[in-house]
Amino acid sequence: MxxxxxxxxxxxxxxxxxxxxxxxxxxxxxxxxxxxxxxxxxxxxxxxxxxxxxxxxxxxxxxxxxxxxxxxxxxxxxxxxxxxxxxxxxxxxxxxxxxxxxxxxxxxxxxxxxxxxxxxxxxxxxxxxxxxxxxxxxxxxxxxxxxxxxxxxxxxxxxxxxxxxxxxxxxxxxxxxxxxxxxxxxxxxxxDPHPDDAWKRLKMRLRKPQELAIVQAVAAWREREARERDVPRGRILKDDAIYEIAQQAPRDAEALARLRSTPKGWDRSSSAAALLAVVNAALSIPKEQMPKLPKQFQPPEGSNAAAELLKVLLRLIAEKEGVATKVLASSDDIDQIAAQGEAADVPALHGWRRAVFGDQALRLVRGDIAIRFDNRRISVFDVKP
The missing domain is CATH 3.30.420.10 (Ribonuclease H-like superfamily/Ribonuclease H)
Structure with a gap:
């Protein structure tokens, strides 16, 4: 060949x-x-x-x-x-x-x-x-x-x-x-995402703006280092290490050496010195300029049950249209629609997805349609005013 x-x-x-x-x-x-x-x-x-x-x-x-x-x-x-x-x-x-x-x-x-x-x-x-x-x-x-x-x-x-x-x-x-x-x-x-957005890839539960500031700074530093040296991100610093650094906020090599997630002796390297400079710069940000923690979506009481009904509707429409459910709406789309209705800014309520699924989902949330068992099959029907 x-x-x-x-x-x-x-x-x-x-x-x-x-x-x-x-x-x-x-x-x-x-x-x-x-x-x-x-x-x-x-x-x-x-x-x-x-x-x-x-x-x-x-x-x-x-x-x-x-x-x-x-x-x-x-x-x-x-x-x-x-x-x-x-x-x-x-x-x-x-x-x-x-x-x-x-x-x-x-x-x-x-x-x-x-x-x-x-x-x-x-x-x-x-x-x-x-x-x-x-x-x-x-x-x-x-x-x-x-x-x-x-x-x-x-x-x-x-x-x-x-x-x-x-x-x-x-x-x-x-x-x-x-x-x-x-x-x-x-x-x-x-x-080609910007290195300053690299922190968004990390799945971390942050409690304070200071922790977020450190995570943002260290993740951006790691991204630039990995690209410049052409090595995997984990070769520069593991994700767990970024989280621990954010929590412990080490200001010097001695504090860095006490962390469990960094290799022994790494605190004396040039990379560690560069990292500490980044951490100290993040810690020097005035309190009023610290980044705000991303708001965690908290579904209101009762919306979980509504989301389950929406998932049933999603499956019914997907089967009828002959498409994968994932194409029409994600789990996050469903949760947001259940909690916020029309105000939910999700892909399922835009473009062709709205025409196929989103409008029907909103009708279900408003009570304009309902789901029932009909001759041992699940069906959707209009609710008369």
Missing amino acids: HVITTQGELEAAVKTLEQSDFVTVDTEFIRETTFWPILCLIQMAAPGVTALVDPLAPGLDLKPFFALMANEKVEKVFHAARQDIEIIVHLGDLMPNPVFDTQVAAMVCGFGDSVSYDQLVQKITGARLDKSSRFTDWKYRPLSQKQLEYALADVTHLIDVYKHLKAELDRENRAHWLNEEMRVLTSRETY
Whole structure:
């Protein structure tokens, strides 16, 4: 099985692929020891043509590949596209456009929540994929025949999956549903968050504004360090350590050494000195300028039962429309609607989701409709004034 390793071969392959209305794309990469993923293989296919590209080949310039990703005349088809797009954004400094994610499309078409690629292929084409090469070392050369066959299958079967889902979306007039999702997926902010927002990734229960100030400062410092040194965030500082630092607020190396979550002797390193400078800067913020703790949503009494009724309605509508419940509303959407009604600012009350589910959810909250058992089936009915 041929792998492209020269500039001429890559340019020729891209020239052929760009003649198609769409191209299926997948990547193999590793990122266990780095912040940014290391791109190890690119797979592409269109009707009648396939291409395996070795981005690690000496002297190979991926500019033709990135030009194809930016070509608005060719739709780029991925399955679970987020990590593939992250690589393209980082290495090519561009956002692929237009994009079609078959995982999202499958949810819109009723294949369940976050369906895997091999499950989707089997359901649509009947083919069973060999996934035994999924976690192999893609950086090691030469790649085996088995690895290449596995990699190519990730884009060749995707052609039939894409055609099936696209036809289903057109038939059900739901293409605009997918377009809304793709706008989020292809937003630059999705892949290049500011380091000052890194604290939002952390799941921590903070009690005081001072703790939040330290968490924000330390998380931003860690993010910048990890990016600059190209190592995983945890190699710089573990999440648990950030929480303990926020609670204990160490001002010097001696206090830092007493923490349980930092490695022994780390307090004497240059990284620890930089960290302490960040912590002390956060502690010096005037009290009136300290960040405010995010408000924790507290559902009012009785709204939990209302949320359970809304979940029943959600499932009924999802089954009727043939879509995954996750596409229509999240658990947080349900809780917010149950507690706040029309005032809830959640995705389920915007765009096509509102037309399909949100308006009905609000009618249930207002008491305009109700749910009952009808001949051993659950049904929705109007409540007469």
